[in-house]
Amino acid sequence: MMWLIAGANGQIGRTAASYFQSQSIEFTSFGSQDLDISNLNQVEDVVKSLSPSHILNAAAWTDVDKAEIDHERSLATNAIGPRNLAVSARKVGACLVHVSSDYVFGGGASSPISEVTKANPINYYGITKAQGDENVSIEYPGGSFILRTSWVYSRYGKNFVKSILRKAITSEDDIFVVDDQFGQPTLATDFVKKMHQLCLSDAPMGTYNITSSGSTTWHGFAQEILRLCDFDPERVKPIKSESLDTLAQRPKYSVLSNAKMRGVGLDSMEDWSEAICRSVEEIRQEVEVEIGF
Template sequence: MKILVTGYTGQLGYDVVQRGLENGLSIVGIGSKELDITNETAVHRYVKELNPDAIIHCAAYTAVDKAEDNKKECWDINVEGTKHLAKAASDIDAKFVYISSDYVFNGEGEMPFKETDKVSPIGYYGLTKYEGEETVKQLLDKWFVIRISWVFGINGNNFVKTMLRLAETKKELSVVGDQVGSPTYTYDLAKLIIDMVQSEKYGVYHASNEGYCSWAEFAQEIFTQTNFNVKVNSIITDEYPTRAKRPKNSRMFKEKLSENGFTPLPKWQDALKHYLNELNQEVR
């Protein structure tokens, strides 16, 4: 099976390529330097020449706050770029995996969101991810939409790396405690995506590590597992204003995975432990 992976220079795209190679698949990872996905002609030419059996679309504009001001760039990448790739996939009858986000929901309440729940994004980034979903559904028959949250992986910046960096100089940190969701370890998610793309169980899925926590609880677990003596003060969202509004409830139901024969991702605490070991090995 030949697979094209966009966003190879990012956290998820990098791990998808690594897991694909480990599974003996013919897999090509590209970044924006190799292909500008906002250029429709270039996308169609590249995909036609490569002729993959599947496209795993990990590339995205993910700067949530900047998206509120850089709307055209965000739209061009997340919606137009996705449209170009989806059309190209349709032309060669390739499967398509689109990576979406918990930001398509309004983040209200405390119940986990189901795949079938109404989407109602509260920020521009979330809007573009939702529009990307709709584009894929309209243009393709063989598609997977995977909504994820709170991503961390070896290849890039993330919350875990930020906390570890701050712990080098800080003995006390204030972290938001009224936003609750599930961290997603790209190593675990990539294995699921590789399994999924080799199936024909199409549809919308929620995929993050098992269990829920607040950002403050996530930070505390990072320091506990790394033996950093840092006090975490849990604060409310209003005490940490950001350009874009954040969903307070990012909980998502993930039962559809097991219902379709896929293995749920490990508990987020176990994922964090694995990731910290991965970081240590990289340092050595």
């Protein structure tokens, strides 16, 4: 087994590399500076030369607001890139694992969303991610896993947990966080482990939701982060999405159902509150190093 990781510098890409190394799994990682997944010729050359058994597409344009401005770059990374990887994976017979997002849905649901629910994004980032999913499904349906996840955090890069901790550590001011968007905070390490389990199983190819169990709001998540780190959770003040001056709309409800994953014999991931409890100290230490605390 040999993995090719596209998106080496992102949260899932870096987490996957760390996990594969710990499991003595052979892999090669490429950041955007090394592999432009929107360039089909370049992707085909790299995939053909390495002939991996698995390709993990962890590359993504994740700046939701900037996607509203820079349509071309967002589309290239989130829609054209997955198509190119699917075409290239098919030619060498590799399994493609494409990481998708809860933002392909518009937020109008009131119960966990299944894999068969039609995408209805409300921002351009979501549009490009939905197009990427469709492109993979068209180009390589028999050899691809499309894995939708949500609210990913880790010790790496920029994410909500690190942002909240940075504010809590460096200031005593109140922290204002929306309380009307519901989702599933998902630890990148847990996602990668479950992804690997899925690839080792006999599960049929297709689309799967892989998230932590349970759900919360960004406000509830922020309060739990502070509580676990012995800060006053009441410093987190609730606000409404409409009060934020953002270019892109966010879905109000994007909780994903994990029933399909359980149906193929894989256990659900633990509740989001248990995952943050287990991981927050390591993330806090990383933040303290970054700010020189």
